[in-house]
Amino acid sequence: MFQSIKIAQGVNVHVNETTQFKTINFSFKFKDRLTPEKASARSVLANVLQHSNEVYPSHTALRMVLDDLYGTSLYIDSSKRGNEHIVTLNVETVNDQYLSEEGVLEKVLNLMYVVLFKPNMENGLFKKSIFLREKQTIKERIESIFDEKTRYAQQRMMELALPGHPASIQANGSLEELEKVTNEQLVKEYETLLNNNEIEIYVVGDIKPDMIASYIKEYFHFEGRDQAVEGPSTELKSPEESRVIEYEDMKQGKLHMAFFTPITFRDEKFPVMQLMNGVLGGYAxxxxxxxxxxxxxxxxYVSSSYASQFGLMFILAGIDSKLEGKAVKLILEQLEEVRKxxxxxxxxxxxKALLINQLKEALDSARGQIDIYDQYMELDEAFEPDYLISKWNAVTKEDIAEAAQQLSLEMTYFLAGKEDDSVE
Structure with a gap:
């Protein structure tokens, strides 16, 4: 699927040479350990780098040059996976072999270099107005969770069930840590990102792997770096309280249940757990x-989800507050049916059909191919989708029952309306 080329210690280029698309897609993934402090700072940094640089100091100026490059798209985002916080530069541009104009690829690579290596700075710091603006943007993004009560309830449960654990750290960090982010700190984080982060670079398109790897090495001059420092422990510890009720000014109650399982992404039973989740609550x-x-x-609404990096399963339901007890009982009854x-x-x-279709749909896009390979190469650098499909097809009902038996309910969290006194 992808051919991997090491261009420096800790810097790898992965190329899928394919005629499937008329575009070339790039993803530069900068990976560091996940902490609340880094999550906040790196999220601000992603915004600062995306919206302004030395050559194109405004979003409008950058937008104009992207339009001139045949509608090239460029954005930077931040995310988390397991112990890692990831800042990603994503670019999609037309393959210039389909154009009468030559040299478009080189212009795009140069623009990517400018975005990463020529930030908009004054006196050794990021331009103050841009720093403050993007810090405010991340603040609003974090605060928006409170208005989406399902996301808020899930976050509250994670903070209560697994305080300090990577699973409870938001990709954008916290308001408390965001407030502490200074311009000086952001510059240090920026230098760490370029010089110390593990970098995985993905390219999808009709282009020769050796050629594009050579271009990337020539344009970006990434030096070798050590392996990323280990993040906080992912060991799961049972929470002090197994049932928590909190209240907000709302009508619909939010029931969230957290289960532990020893089956994680790296376990041979991982495909079984994916099917178990699908049978229990993953689909309609x-x-x-x-x-x-x-x-x-x-x-x-009611559904289940599986956080395979940590060995966690969640069940979420929107219910009337007075039905909490009945809902929990019925949910556990359905889990018992799966266990039997x-x-x-x-x-x-x-x-099985839906899991396979989801995988195939993801592979229909270059971005989907990158995301899948970036995840599964942790298991096997020679990962092929057919391998996963064969694993799903081999799973039996008894396999699923055995996986379900290993689930342990660790916390039931209920977010109810303030005026509802029927919840005990």
Missing amino acids: HSKLFVNIREKESMAY ANISDVELGQT
Whole structure:
């Protein structure tokens, strides 16, 4: 799928040479350990680098040059996965072999160099107005979670269940840590990003791997760097409280349940756990959706999700506050059905089909190919999608039941309305 070329210690280029697309897609992924401090600073940094630089000091100026490059798209975002915080420069540009004009690729590479290496600075610091503006943008992004009560409830549960654990750290950090971010600190984080972060560079398009790797080495001059420092421990410890109720000014109650499982992304049973999650609550045909939302009509929504990096599974439901006890009972009953392998052929078959279709749909886009390979190369650098499909197809009902039996309910969190006194 991808051919990997090492251009320096800790800096790798992965190229999928394909005629599937008429564009060339780049993703430069800068990976560092995940901490609340780094998450806040690096999220601000991503915005600062995207919206202004020495050559194109305004977003409008940058937008104009991108338009001149045949509508090239460029954006920088921040995210997290496991112990890592990732700042990604994404670029999509037309393959100039389809143009009468030559040299477009070189112009795009030069623009990417400018964005990364020529930031808009004054007296050794990022331009003050830009620094303050983008810091405010990240503040508003963090604060927006409070208005989305489902996301807010999930975050509150994680903070209570796993305080200080990477799973509870937001990709944008926290308001407390954001407030501490100074311009001086941001410059240090920027230097760390360029000089010390592990860098995985992905290229998808009709282009020769050796040629593009040579271009990248020539334009960016990345020096070798040591492996990233280990982040905080991902060991799961049972929370002090197993049930927490909090109140907000809202009508619909938010029920969130956290389960631990020893099966993680690196476990050979990982594909089994993916199917278990799909059968239980991952899709519209799942047991939770059919039995709790459709048959009982007691949930506005209900679903499960699997955080494979940490060995966590979550069940979320939107319900009336007075139905919390009944909802928990019904959810655990459906989990028990899975533990007993009471799974229909339709449930199993549809789950496998949907997982396979999701994977194939992702592979229809260059960005999807990059995201999948960046995740799965941790298991095997020679990863091929057919390998994962074969693993899913081999899973039996008994395998799923065995995986479900290893789940342990660790916390039930309920966010109820302030005026609802029926919740005990």
